[in-house]
Amino acid sequence: MSKADWDVAVVGGGLVGAASAYYLSKRGARVLLLERRELNGQASGQNAGSLHFQIEQRLVSHGEAMTRQAATILPLILDAIERWRGITAELGETDLDVVQHGGLMVAETPQQVATLERKLKLETQGGLPTRIIDGEELRSLAPYLSNSVLAATYCAVEGHGNPRLITAALARGAARQGTAIRTWTTVTGLRREEGCWRIETENSDGSVRREYASTILNAAGAWARELAALAGVHLPVFPVALTMNATDAAPPFIPLLIQHVGRRLSLKQMREGNLLIGGGWPSRFERDRNGLVTTRAAYPRMESIYGNMAVALDVVPAVARRTLLRSWTGIVGITADQLPLLGEVPEAPGFFVATGGSAFTLGLTYAAQIAELIDSGRTPLDIDIYGPRRFGHLNAYMG
Amino acid sequence: MENSVDIAIIGAGPGGLAASETCARFGASVTVIDEQSAPGGQIYRQAPENLRQRAEGFGIAYVDGVAKANAVASISAIEWRLGHAVWNVLTPQRTQSEAFLISTVTDDGLSEIEAKRVIVATGCYDMPVPFPGWTLPGVMGAGAIQALMKGQRVVPGKKIVLAGSHPLLLIIAEQMLAFGERPAAVVFSQPMWRAGRLLSRPGVAVSFAEPLAQAARAYAKLLRAGVPVIFSGAVLRADGNDRVESVTLAHLNPATGLPQPDNTREISCDAVGIGFGFTASSELVRLAGAATRWSRTGGGWIAVHDGEMRSTVANLYVAGEVAGIGGAKTAAAEGALAALSALRDAGYGVDAAELRRARSNCRRNRAFAALLQELADPGDELLRALRDEGTVICRCEEITKGQVEELLGQNPFLGTSNALKLLGRTGMGACQGRYCSRSVLELISSATGRGVEDIGQFTARPPVKPVPIHHFGGGVRD
Numbered sequence: 001m002s003k004a005d006w007d008v009a010v011v012g013g014g015l016v017g018a019a020s021a022y023y024l025s026k027r028g029a030r031v032l033l034l035e036r037r038e039l040n041g042q043a044s045g046q047n048a049g050s051l052h053f054q055i056e057q058r059l060v061s062h063g064e065a066m067t068r069q070a071a072t073i074l075p076l077i078l079d080a081i082e083r084w085r086g087i088t089a090e091l092g093e094t095d096l097d098v099v100q101h102g103g104l105m106v107a108e109t110p111q112q113v114a115t116l117e118r119k120l121k122l123e124t125q126g127g128l129p130t131r132i133i134d135g136e137e138l139r140s141l142a143p144y145l146s147n148s149v150l151a152a153t154y155c156a157v158e159g160h161g162n163p164r165l166i167t168a169a170l171a172r173g174a175a176r177q178g179t180a181i182r183t184w185t186t187v188t189g190l191r192r193e194e195g196c197w198r199i200e201t202e203n204s205d206g207s208v209r210r211e212y213a214s215t216i217l218n219a220a221g222a223w224a225r226e227l228a229a230l231a232g233v234h235l236p237v238f239p240v241a242l243t244m245n246a247t248d249a250a251p252p253f254i255p256l257l258i259q260h261v262g263r264r265l266s267l268k269q270m271r272e273g274n275l276l277i278g279g280g281w282p283s284r285f286e287r288d289r290n291g292l293v294t295t296r297a298a299y300p301r302m303e304s305i306y307g308n309m310a311v312a313l314d315v316v317p318a319v320a321r322r323t324l325l326r327s328w329t330g331i332v333g334i335t336a337d338q339l340p341l342l343g344e345v346p347e348a349p350g351f352f353v354a355t356g357g358s359a360f361t362l363g364l365t366y367a368a369q370i371a372e373l374i375d376s377g378r379t380p381l382d383i384d385i386y387g388p389r390r391f392g393h394l395n396a397y398m399g
Numbered sequence: 400m401e402n403s404v405d406i407a408i409i410g411a412g413p414g415g416l417a418a419s420e421t422c423a424r425f426g427a428s429v430t431v432i433d434e435q436s437a438p439g440g441q442i443y444r445q446a447p448e449n450l451r452q453r454a455e456g457f458g459i460a461y462v463d464g465v466a467k468a469n470a471v472a473s474i475s476a477i478e479w480r481l482g483h484a485v486w487n488v489l490t491p492q493r494t495q496s497e498a499f500l501i502s503t504v505t506d507d508g509l510s511e512i513e514a515k516r517v518i519v520a521t522g523c524y525d526m527p528v529p530f531p532g533w534t535l536p537g538v539m540g541a542g543a544i545q546a547l548m549k550g551q552r553v554v555p556g557k558k559i560v561l562a563g564s565h566p567l568l569l570i571i572a573e574q575m576l577a578f579g580e581r582p583a584a585v586v587f588s589q590p591m592w593r594a595g596r597l598l599s600r601p602g603v604a605v606s607f608a609e610p611l612a613q614a615a616r617a618y619a620k621l622l623r624a625g626v627p628v629i630f631s632g633a634v635l636r637a638d639g640n641d642r643v644e645s646v647t648l649a650h651l652n653p654a655t656g657l658p659q660p661d662n663t664r665e666i667s668c669d670a671v672g673i674g675f676g677f678t679a680s681s682e683l684v685r686l687a688g689a690a691t692r693w694s695r696t697g698g699g700w701i702a703v704h705d706g707e708m709r710s711t712v713a714n715l716y717v718a719g720e721v722a723g724i725g726g727a728k729t730a731a732a733e734g735a736l737a738a739l740s741a742l743r744d745a746g747y748g749v750d751a752a753e754l755r756r757a758r759s760n761c762r763r764n765r766a767f768a769a770l771l772q773e774l775a776d777p778g779d780e781l782l783r784a785l786r787d788e789g790t791v792i793c794r795c796e797e798i799t800k801g802q803v804e805e806l807l808g809q810n811p812f813l814g815t816s817n818a819l820k821l822l823g824r825t826g827m828g829a830c831q832g833r834y835c836s837r838s839v840l841e842l843i844s845s846a847t848g849r850g851v852e853d854i855g856q857f858t859a860r861p862p863v864k865p866v867p868i869h870h871f872g873g874g875v876r877d
Contacts, residue, residue: 038812038813039813040818171810172809184814204853286688309872310871320869323865323866323867324871325827325828325829326827326831
């Protein structure tokens with residue numbers, strides 16, 4: 001162990017990586033944060049910034065079994081609610097545009113209302129404070145919603161974080177606590193050697209380095225699978241490209257996060273007045289002879305821009321008075337079973353991973369759990385079901 | 400695919416017009432798309448019909464250019480989409496079909512054009528140069544003043560100061576005289592001898608006799624009219640309450656070329672036109688994924704091409720200012736060559752001699768363009784010296800130089816234009832970074848020492864021009 005230059009090498013300079021470096025260095029660990037491009041360059045900075053705590057549309061629209069599975073995530077969500085509430089002060093910042101004024105998940109058909117009710121039951125059982133509202137109460141809470149909205153579930157602690165700001169603030173915090181940050185540095189080799197990990201890196205200026213860490217934390221998001229392969233293990237994390245849109249700035253009129261239970265929509269108003277509109281509309285990767293090109297920016301499909309705007313217009317008619325300023329793509333990593341991937345890889349001792357869907361909303365929580373696991377071997381929340389052990393069958397013959 | 404045209408040409412300025420004429424001559428199906436309601440681009444911008452008087456005030460080149468544009472417009476084989484702003488271009492690789500998909504927006508809604516090949520001839524805009532007061536109403540680009548004169552037959556002031564380094568300022572001032580307005584001053588940052596030294600190079604004066612004579616005539620006319628033409632000077636700041644009322648003019652140190660703060664004077668004015676050169680409108684080229692390279696004096700990020708106007712994306716061609724600032728004649732020459740390349744790639748029989756002539760025509764014009772770029776170059780040191788801490792860099796989001804520098808100080812890992820945009824909002828507004836990209840590049844470079852290519856540019860995003868969202872409710876027209 002004495003050979004290790006670092007206690008933990010965190011790979012990936014997104015929200016999860018920066019937050020993990022922050023929590024680990026706060027616990028006194030010697031941390032190296034490696035990023036092959038710039039901090040916050042991918043999904044962490046490109047996502048829509050929703051702090052969505054209600055069970056997601058994509059999880060409740062794929063049958064009962066998945067919906068129940070999704071409910072197992074509620075303890076993480078409850079943790080995330082508190083972490084976001086405290087993060088600005090914790091980092092000694094004055095304003096990271098973290099807003100938790102509440103959120104609505106709207107329904108436009110009786111069938112969608114039924115889904116809301118089913119979802120509400122799970123949330124109530126899990127301890128998430130959500131309730132159904134409609135009629136006068138809904139209109140007075142959200143007068144900007146169209147008449148097509150029949151009902152909505154309301155969660156008072158939802159809102160948004162600002163994807164532009166949070167990761168940089170976490171990285172500054174980590175650096176203050178001694179984390180060494182190296183950007184434009186690609187990990188080119190990982191090898192277990194004398195009880196620790198040998199890390200080969202290459203900087204964009206061509207310089208190469210070899211150093212040693214007791215522990216590796218894979219926080220590479222959509223690229224977690226490639227990084228794990230360097231360590232000789234399979235992790236089924238797949239890159240998915242999603243479209244986001246921003247309008248010009250408007251005077252404040254939407255204090256809440258708006259989501260849809262049956263259609264793809266997330267909508268919120270940021271501090272500067274712009275509306276961010278998303279909801280899981282696909283972008284496209286370019287393809288070449290090797291398949292998807294995930295290292296270059298994907299691009300929004302026209303159908304996604306049209307479709308997303310159409311839903312937004314249906315739900316919030318005042319969107320018609322805005323102009324579309326910008327559409328772009330964020331590349332997120334999704335696991336084969338859509339659940340978070342959080343823990344040590346049994347087949348590769350000292351190799352940890354923290355990624356999975358909803359890694360903006362849950363990113364601080366993923367990071368805090370994994371930091372504690374690495375540091376103490378235990379976590380306050382039961383995260384066993386999210387561990388890489390569930391994909392052990394993929395690694396039975398690796399090594 | 401059945402609906403797709405052989406060649407779509409984006410931009411109906413000199414480059415696009417020459418390209419469209421060439422394509423039509425070969426019998427290719429061609430659609431020309433332009434934001435304006437009449438062809439001609441910026442240089443031959445036309446006024447509405449009821450305002451077309453006094454066109455001769457812009458000189459014979461303008462009258463001829465407009466006539467030529469309208470002659471091309473009458474070619475029945477060309478389909479025109481005027482009043483269409485292009486907001487997205489997807490390559491066949493990205494549409495996963497055989498055709499490019501070009502999305503446009505008009506006053507009435509959205510439409511799409513499919514094309515097997517695309518020629519981008521989107522021109523340029525005034526190079527934005529931030530200095531204290533540059534956001535005051537009445538302070539604008541020199542090209543914008545000319546656009547008002549040509550498009551509306553309006554001279555936007557009675558006491559206009561034209562300042563910068565581009566010889567075009569002489570021509571604009573001369574045109575103002577023709578419209579009965581006498582500019583308050585024309586200010587060049589270069590010392591007077593610089594032009595002379597360039598012109599004394601062997602062959603230059605002979606090869607470029609015509610444009611030189613035009614500039615000399617304009618200069619003489621201004622002097623006769625009593626317009627002060629000042630060399631080695633720069634506008635340090637613009638002041639006024641609701642709009643510009645005066646500028647502070649500094650004399651530049653002859654040795655360093657930088658302003659001497661103790662050698663200034665105030666000039667009263669009601670409008671200012673700043674003309675340090677032009678920036679290529681290369682956003683559609685970038686959006687389509689084609690390579691660009693940095694050209695400090697030639698328009699910023701300009702399209703890389705193979706010498707015959709093929710971009711690095713298959714079947715996407717470039718012509719004119721997007722390939723480097725070069726003026727109307729260069730654009731026309733390159734438009735013709737781009738069309739010949741596209742036609743040849745499409746299987747049309749293009750005569751080798753014609754191709755050779757088109758290539759040499761481009762070369763000749765580019766040689767003049769290079770000379771003009773050198774003559775007009777104000778130097779980065781001067782432009783840097785013009786802005787102070789409080790100067791707004793990003794007009795859309797109102798971010799100052801000081802704020803950018805503070806962010807760069809707090810975040811030592813920040814090293815690209817995109818990262819600064821994300822953290823600091825510079826370039827996130829309606830202009831998509833057209834105003835601030837150059838300043839942002841320089842500020843990051845000063846703070847980090849990183850090279851221009853490493854710092855890069857803002858990723859071009861659709862829509863490159865804002866689209867009113869209510870149009871999305873109405874669907875798409877063909």
